[in-house]
Amino acid sequence: MLHGIRIVEFEGIGPGPFAAMMLADLGAEVIVVERPVSANPTVGQDSLLNRGKKSIVLDLKETADLSVALALVASADALIEGNRPGVMERLGLGPEPCHARNPALVYGRMTGWGQTGPRAMQAGHDYNYIATSGALWYGSHPNDAPLTPATLVGDIGGGALYLVAGILAGLLNAGKTGKGTVVDAAIVDGSAHMMALLMSMGPSGNLVTQRGQSLLDGPHWSRVYTCADGRHLSVQCLEAKFYAIFLDILGLADDPRFAAQYDAQKWAAQGRELAQLFAREPLAHWAALFEGSDACVAPVLSPEEAADDPHMANRGVWQQEPLQPAPAPRFDGQRVGPGATPDKNADGDAIRAELKQAGLL
Numbered sequence: 161m162l163h164g165i166r167i168v169e170f171e172g173i174g175p176g177p178f179a180a181m182m183l184a185d186l187g188a189e190v191i192v193v194e195r196p197v198s199a200n201p202t203v204g205q206d207s208l209l210n211r212g213k214k215s216i217v218l219d220l221k222e223t224a225d226l227s228v229a230l231a232l233v234a235s236a237d238a239l240i241e242g243n244r245p246g247v248m249e250r251l252g253l254g255p256e257p258c259h260a261r262n263p264a265l266v267y268g269r270m271t272g273w274g275q276t277g278p279r280a281m282q283a284g285h286d287y288n289y290i291a292t293s294g295a296l297w298y299g300s301h302p303n304d305a306p307l308t309p310a311t312l313v314g315d316i317g318g319g320a321l322y323l324v325a326g327i328l329a330g331l332l333n334a335g336k337t338g339k340g341t342v343v344d345a346a347i348v349d350g351s352a353h354m355m356a357l358l359m360s361m362g363p364s365g366n367l368v369t370q371r372g373q374s375l376l377d378g379p380h381w382s383r384v385y386t387c388a389d390g391r392h393l394s395v396q397c398l399e400a401k402f403y404a405i406f407l408d409i410l411g412l413a414d415d416p417r418f419a420a421q422y423d424a425q426k427w428a429a430q431g432r433e434l435a436q437l438f439a440r441e442p443l444a445h446w447a448a449l450f451e452g453s454d455a456c457v458a459p460v461l462s463p464e465e466a467a468d469d470p471h472m473a474n475r476g477v478w479q480q481e482p483l484q485p486a487p488a489p490r491f492d493g494q495r496v497g498p499g500a501t502p503d504k505n506a507d508g509d510a511i512r513a514e515l516k517q518a519g520l521l
Contacts, residue, residue, distance in 0.1 A: 161491055162188035165237045165331065168229075169213070170220075170253070171195055172242030174286075174311065175319035175347070176270040177209040180240050182324050184212035184499060185487030191236075191511060193218050193229060194504055208484045212499025214507035220251050228512060231520040233258045237334070238266040238327050245275050255342045265340040266330030270323050272314075274346030286314035286347070293318070295351040298358065301383075302372035318351030373424050380430035381406065381421065384460060391443035392460040395434075406455040410437065 165188040169180040177192075184190040190213040216232075218225040230253070233239060239258065241248050248254045255267045272289045273279040279292075290296040290313050291306075299306035299313075326343035334340050359367040361375040372378030381397045397406040403421050407413045417433060420426050438446060443459050450457040461469060467478035479486050479498055487496050515521040 161494075162186045165189065166191070166235060167238045167240060167327075168193065168232045168236040170229075170239070170241040170243070170248070171198060172240075172270065174242070175315040175323065176240050176242030177207070178316055179268070179270065179320040179323040179327070179345075180213065181209045181211060182320065182487075183238075183327070185496070187496075190214065191216060191232060191507070193220075193232070195219070208482065208498075208501060211484070211501045213502060214511065215502040215504055216508040216511050217505040220253065226252055228515065228521060229253060230257070230261055231515045232511070233265065234261040234520050235515065235518065236262065236265060237331060238268060240268045240270065240323070240327070242270040245271065245280050259340055263340055264334045264338050266327050266334055266343065267340065268323050268327045268330075268343045268345065270319060270345050272319075272347045274349060275344045286311050289347040290314040290318065290351045293348045293352040293355075295355055298367075298371060298374070298377045300371075302370075302378070313354070314347045314351050317354055318349070319345060319347040322350035322353070372427070375422075378424065379422075379427050380418075380434050383431060383434075385435055385438040387438055387443040387446060388440060389442035389444075393438055393443060393446050394458050394460055395456070397456040402454055402456045405453055406457065409450060409453060409455055 162183060165183075167180060167183050167188050167190045169176065169190055169192045171177075171192060171194045180190050180192065192210060192213045192215055194215055194217050196217055196219050216228075218229055220226055220229060233253070241253075249256075258265055258267060269275060271280075272284045273282060287296065287308075290308065295313055295318065296306045296308060299308040323343065323345035326345050330341045330343055355367075358374070358376060361367065368374045368377075376382050376396075376398070381395055381403055383395055385393050385395060387393055395406070397403040400421060404413070407415070407418055412418050418430055446457070447459045463478065463483060466472050467480065467483060472478060476486055478484070484498055487498060512521065
């Protein structure tokens with residue numbers, strides 16, 4: 161879908177490389193500018209986040225290599241960088257010189273705190289950003305410490321995916337106007353924005369601040385339960401018709417304890433009853449019991465187990481050797497697999513030659 165679009169990515173960590181990987185999955189030509197020496201464990205030839213990209217090594221503190229970087233920028237449709245505010249400016253690669261070379265460039269900036277604000281220059285990571293944005297608040301049951309899957313809510317959901325959306329919007333606008341833009345993708349912004357759906361589900365559209373009292377935050381029908389073998393089962397039968405199926409399968413359809421589905425005052429007691437019930441049998445028993453039903457129940461699987469799940473295997477969601485997720489989303493008539501991960505600087509000579517031939521270097 162993005163064939164013909166060139167993205168220049170300056171080596172970073174986490175959400176920036178993920179966003180660039182996703183754009184490569186969608187068909188863009190992504191050239192990652194890597195440092196001569198990097199201590200970053202999430203980049204380089206062993207990182208699946210570099211799949212489908214081209215690699216060139218540049219020392220941006222050297223004049224000749226900086227000229228190559230600027231030539232690359234001149235040839236690109238978009239740029240991705242994930243440094244602290246001011247770093248690219250000090251290197252001579254900030255938005256101003258880049259737009260001077262390429263007025264239509266979409267300049268994507270990926271940070272945790274954003275380009276402005278009191279914490280803009282402060283270090284942080286996923287949990288810090290979503291803790292500050294409010295997105296971590298509902299990440300567990302009332303008596304437990306908030307916890308979410310590592311990187312998914314902040315780095316990826318509130319960060320990388322918002323950067324991708326911003327870059328795509330910028331590309332559409334540049335195609336119409338010939339004018340580029342700067343995308344300020346901050347994890348605190350994106351993860352707060354992601355709260356809108358949950359906040360729409362409380363009384364009068366406002367989420368209850370007290371944990372365990374909102375529509376998806378505390379009900380007995382919206383939890384993960386522990387089974388007899390220590391494995392886990394997810395339950396989320398929100399609608400009354402699905403809740404009725406859930407109760408019927410469990411033999412609880414006529415049990416008055418579970419008649420009030422949406423009474424928040426009863427959720428804790430109902431949850432305790434279900435916890436005791438699910439603890440009586442192993443996960444395989446419950447998975448088989450609910451298989452094929454509309455009860456909205458599913459076992460919690462590891463990525464390796466997910467790869468072997470009949471539905472996931474049928475769709476080819478997980479690819480093997482090494483285990484990695486297939487590109488998403490999908491498009492009609494296309495079946496695209498993950499691209500190969502390049503060796504470091506594998507494309508350096510070819511990229512320099514192309515830039516010289518184009519008169520940019």
